[in-house]
Structure formats: structure tokens, C-alpha cells
Amino acid sequence: MSDEDIALKAVSAAQEILEEYLEPRPRSNERMILDRLVEVLGQSDLFVAVSRRMQRANGASSGRPVSKSAIRSAGACAGP
Secondary structure, three states: OOHHHHHHHHHHHHHHHHHHHHOOOOOOOHHHHHHHHHHHHOOHHHHHHHHHHHHHHHOOOOOOOOOHHHHHHHHHHOOO
């Protein structure tokens, strides 16, 4: 599976979880939703795929993985 496929699969799964959460009904399962999101978005293969993708996008040739904090920072700076 390509890095893009891994990322798309994780984003799609996270979107499904959020759609379920946003359905109009009483909510008492916030922790379960958070746990599911962490499970989907915290996968090591996703981290590696995003790290490689960011290296290619930044033209990095050092071969060192991008840190999780760098990925978080880039995500926070990304526009809609």
C-alpha cells in the first residue's frame, strides 16, 4: 500500500468516526470516540507514511524520519 493510500485510509476512518459522533443523539461516549480516533490516527504505519511524504515534499534527503511534533506543527499550519 502506498503512503498516500495509508493516509487516505486513516483520514477516511477518522471521518467516519467523527460523522458517527456528530449524529444528533445523547452523547456519553466521548472517551470511546477519542480512543477510536487515537487508534486510527496513532498507527505507526501512518506516522511512517506521513513522515516519508513530508520528507519528499520538503525535499529532505537526510534519510532521517520527521518527528511527530514536526508533523503536528505542519498539520496545525495547514489551511483548509
